[in-house]
Amino acid sequence: xxxxxxxxxxxxxxxxxxxxxxxxxxxxxxxxxxxxxxxxxxxxxxxxxxxxxxxxxxxxxxxxxxxxxxxxxxxxxxxxxxxxxxxxxxxxxxxxxxxxxxxxxxxxxxxxxxxxxxxxxxxxxxxxxxxxxxxxxxxxxxxxxxxxxxxxxxxxxxxxxxxxxxxxxxxxxxxxxxxxxxxxxxxxxxxxxxxxxxxxxxxxxxxxxxxxxxxxxxxxxxxxxxxxxxxxxxxxxxxxxxxxxxxxxxxxxxxxxxxxxxxxxxxxxxxxxxxxxxxxxxxxxxxxxxxxxxxxxxxxxxxxxxxxxxxxxxxxxxxxxxxxxxxxxxxxxxxxxxxxxxxxxxxxxxxxxxxxxxxxxxxxxxxxxxxxxxxxxxxxxxxxxxxxxxxxxxxxxxxxxxxxxxxxxxxxxxxxxxxxxxxxxxxxxxxxxxxxxxxxxxxxxxxxxxxxxxxxxxxxxxxxxxxxxxxxxxxxxxxxxxxxxxxxxxxxxxxxxxxxxxxxxxxxxxxxxxxxxxxxxxxxx
Numbered sequence: 001x002x003x004x005x006x007x008x009x010x011x012x013x014x015x016x017x018x019x020x021x022x023x024x025x026x027x028x029x030x031x032x033x034x035x036x037x038x039x040x041x042x043x044x045x046x047x048x049x050x051x052x053x054x055x056x057x058x059x060x061x062x063x064x065x066x067x068x069x070x071x072x073x074x075x076x077x078x079x080x081x082x083x084x085x086x087x088x089x090x091x092x093x094x095x096x097x098x099x100x101x102x103x104x105x106x107x108x109x110x111x112x113x114x115x116x117x118x119x120x121x122x123x124x125x126x127x128x129x130x131x132x133x134x135x136x137x138x139x140x141x142x143x144x145x146x147x148x149x150x151x152x153x154x155x156x157x158x159x160x161x162x163x164x165x166x167x168x169x170x171x172x173x174x175x176x177x178x179x180x181x182x183x184x185x186x187x188x189x190x191x192x193x194x195x196x197x198x199x200x201x202x203x204x205x206x207x208x209x210x211x212x213x214x215x216x217x218x219x220x221x222x223x224x225x226x227x228x229x230x231x232x233x234x235x236x237x238x239x240x241x242x243x244x245x246x247x248x249x250x251x252x253x254x255x256x257x258x259x260x261x262x263x264x265x266x267x268x269x270x271x272x273x274x275x276x277x278x279x280x281x282x283x284x285x286x287x288x289x290x291x292x293x294x295x296x297x298x299x300x301x302x303x304x305x306x307x308x309x310x311x312x313x314x315x316x317x318x319x320x321x322x323x324x325x326x327x328x329x330x331x332x333x334x335x336x337x338x339x340x341x342x343x344x345x346x347x348x349x350x351x352x353x354x355x356x357x358x359x360x361x362x363x364x365x366x367x368x369x370x371x372x373x374x375x376x377x378x379x380x381x382x383x384x385x386x387x388x389x390x391x392x393x394x395x396x397x398x399x400x401x402x403x404x405x406x407x408x409x410x411x412x413x414x415x416x417x418x419x420x421x422x423x424x425x426x427x428x429x430x431x432x433x434x435x436x437x438x439x440x441x442x443x444x445x446x447x448x449x450x451x452x453x454x455x456x457x458x459x460x461x462x463x464x465x466x467x468x469x470x471x472x473x474x475x476x477x478x479x480x481x482x483x484x485x486x487x488x489x490x491x492x493x494x495x496x497x498x499x500x501x502x503x504x505x506x507x508x509x510x511x512x513x514x515x516x517x518x519x520x521x522x523x524x525x
Contacts, residue, residue: 004025005020005025005028005029005055007019007020008020008051008055011055011058011059012058012084013051013054013055013058013081013084014080014081014083014084017051021046021047021048021051021324022322022324023047023321023322023324024047024048024051024052024055026321027041027043027047027052027319027321028052028055028056028059030319031052031053031056031295032056032059032060034317036315036316036317037292037293037294037315037316038294038296038306038311038315038316038317039293039294039295039296039316039317039319040168040295040296040297040301040305040306040316040317040318040319041053041295041296041297041319041321042297042298042299042300042301042302042318042319042320042321042507043297043298043299043321044299044321044322044323044324044325044476044507044509045299045323045325045330045476045479045480046323046324046325046479046480046481046482047299047321047324049166049297050076050077050080050081050166051080052297053066053164053166053295053297054066054077054081054084054086054139056162056295057139057162057164058084060161060162060293061161062138062160062161062162063137063138063139063140063158063159063160063161063162064138064139064140064160064161064162064163064164065139065140065141065142065147065157065160065162065163065164065291066086066139066140066141066142066164066166067141067142067143067144067147067163067164067165067166068141068142068143068144068166068167069143069144069166069167069170069174069425069426070143070167070426071090071094071143072426073166073167074088074090074141074142074143075088077141078141081139084139085137085138085139086137086139086140086141087130087133087134087137087139087140087141088130088140088141088142089130089131089133089134089140089141089142089146089157090130090142090143090146091107091143091145091146091149092105092106092107092109092112092127093105093106093107094106094127095125095126095127095130096126097109097110098119098124098125098126099117099119106125106126106127112244131150131154131155131157134157135155135157135158140157140160142157144165144171144174144175144178144287145174145177145178147287148174148175148178148286148287149178151286151289152286153248160291161291161292161293162291162292162293162294162295163288163291163293163294163295164294164295164297165287165294165295165296165297166297166298167298167425168296168297168298168301168305169298169299169300169301169302169305169469169473170298170425171287171296171305171309172279172305172308172309175279175282175283175286175287175309176275176276176278176279176451178286179275179276179279179282179286180273180274180275180276181249181252181253181273181274181275182249182271182272182273182274183246183249183271183272183273184245184270184271185268185269185270185271185272186270193214193218193246195210199267199272200267204263204265204274207253207265207274208253208254211249211250211253211254212254214250215247215250215251215254218243218246218247218250219247221243222243222244222247253274262276262277262278262281263275263276263277264277264450264451264454265450266450275450275451277451277454277455277458278308278455278458279308279309279310280307280308280309280310281310282310283309283310283311284310287309296309299472299473299476299507299509300468300469300472300473300476300506300507300510302318302505302506302507303318304465304505305469306318320507320508320509322508322509323509323512323513324482325479325481325482325484326482327512327513328485328524329479329484329485329486329524330475330479330485330486330488330513331487331488331513331515331524332475332488332490332510332513332514332515333487333488333489333490333515333516333517333521334489334490334491334493334495334496334514334515334516334517335358335362335489335490335491335517335518335519335520336493336496336516336517336518337354337355337358337491337493338518339354340493341354341355341358341491341492341493342492342493342494343355343380343440343441343442343492343494344494352380352383353387355440355491356383356384356387356388358491358520359373359384359388359438359440359491360388360389360390361520362436362438362489362491362520363388363390363393363417364390365520365522365523366415366435366436366523367390367393367414367415368414368415368523369414369415369432369435369436369523370409370412370414370415370416370417370418370432370433370434370435371417371418371434371435371436371437371438372417372418372419372420372423372429372434372436372437372438372477372478373394373417373418373419373420373437373438373440374420374421374423374424374437374438374439374440374441374443374474375419375420375421375440375441376421376440376441376442376443377421377441378421380421380440380441381396381419381420381421384419384440385419390415390417393415393416393417394416394417394418394419395408395409395412395416395417395418395419396418396419396420397420399422402420402422405418406418406423406427409433410429410433414432418434423474423477424443424470424473424474424477425470425473425474427477428477428480429477429478429480429486430478430480430481430484431480431481431484434477434478434486435478435485435486435487435523435524436478436486436487436488436489436523436524437474437475437477437478437486437487437488437489438489438491439471439474439475439488439489439490439491439492440491440492441492442467442470442471442492442494442495442498443466443467443470443471443474444463444464444466444467445463445466445467447463461502461505464498464501464502464505465502465505467498467502468498468502468505468506469505471490471506471510472506472507472510474488475488475510475513485524486524487521487523487524488513489520496516499514
């Protein structure tokens with residue numbers, strides 16, 4: 001293959017892609033010429049990785065599937081490449097059930113409890129119609145959850161020559177989340193069937209025995225309910241959904257002979273969950289599925305991510321590309337404090353006051369701009385909102401109102417500051433929507449979580465790896481194009497030793513952006 005490719009639009013890509021950005025065509029050539037099954041591309045923000053991998057798909061031929069972490073990215077890919085034949089496929093909850101007339105979605109429709117659907121047979125079920133289109137398409141985009149669930153429990157989408165795992169830093173958690181088996185304790189259908197013994201003291205083998213003893217009876221109850229539905233009119237949607245969920249749970253428990261001491265279970269007040277400590281041994285079966293060519297790509301994916309996916313180094317190559325944005329437009333600035341503020345669970349009110357003071361020094365010099373404060377926790381968010389003298393300029397959200405509040409923030413005029421514990425990934429704030437970000441704390445995972453605790457016991461560096469992924473993702477929210485700029489301030493003084501010990505988990509583009517100062521600088525460019 002030549003060192004250069006002709007413009008994308010001449011290769012069958014949409015007309016708007018008239019030229020390559022820096023290194024895009026090189027990445028396409030590198031991927032196509034690689035003799036490795038797995039190619040990992042570290043592509044900084046603004047690289048245009050979606051054009052890169054869709055071009056690879058077009059030139060390689062055969063069928064390709066693109067997996068994303070969010071439905072928002074699915075929609076973006078369809079907007080950009082839909083005219084090239086890309087087909088979007090989503091889960092049942094994205095479609096109304098045409099047998100019901102009250103807003104019921106397909107994930108609560110009669111067919112999930114085993115009822116025959118006449119609309120499916122006639123091609124009139126919206127959910128099954130889109131699955132049929134995807135099965136016949138050369139290029140398909142979907143999310144990780146649908147891909148794994150549909151292949152495990154549904155009809156699948158057919159054979160593919162190429163898989164793209166976008167936002168690949170998140171892929172291990174996507175696989176773990178899919179494998180996790182959860183049972184809602186407060187469901188009335190479940191309560192009468194739970195063991196009477198102390199649930200927390202049961203072994204995993206005890207749970208398997210319990211599931212085996214109930215599986216056949218639940219199936220019989222479902223069959224009885226179906227007959228009742230046929231003879232007495234409609235069956236309660238709640239009933240059929242709860243029984244279907246319980247049947248799926250029991251099937252998963254009894255069907256997983258692989259569940260051993262590499263799994264953990266947690267009896268919470270709301271749910272009982274079973275999860276693998278590490279996803280590596282299951283990735284081929286539930287994710288990669290023997291597809292011959294796989295591209296992993298993200299701005300922050302690294303060798304440790306690949307290791308967590310169980311990918312053999314002999315079948316893998318990783319390539320990082322330089323950032324095309326000027327360093328001064330994407331600075332990551334550690335603003336040290338005196339006395340040092342190292343945030344952890346022991347931080348008292350006095351420490352938090354010093355911490356807030358540094359935040360306010362940054363805000364004071366940027367009242368003519370809009371920005372984001374990443375607090376990591378809701379408790380620290382509340383502290384900022386209660387005590388900051390700039391609280392009248394601040395906007396925040398509940399867990400259920402994030403999209404609504406972000407839309408309002410984007411349209412607002414400065415001074416405006418979004419204060420949030422959950423904006424580090426999956427959100428874009430280009431241009432004047434965000435000119436500064438304040439990283440209030442390194443986002444270490446909660447070691448009270450049984451999975452995190454088990455992983456940390458196996459791998460002492462795991463929490464630092466997670467924190468680094470979160471940090472890099474957060475710093476990519478603001479600078480979204482070559483002429484964009486956003487200052488990123490870190491005010492947790494733990495960052496000093498953290499970069500020394502765990503900088504190996506970061507990318508070249510992040511390390512070259514990182515600087516230290518003891519004085520809050522004036523506004524950037």
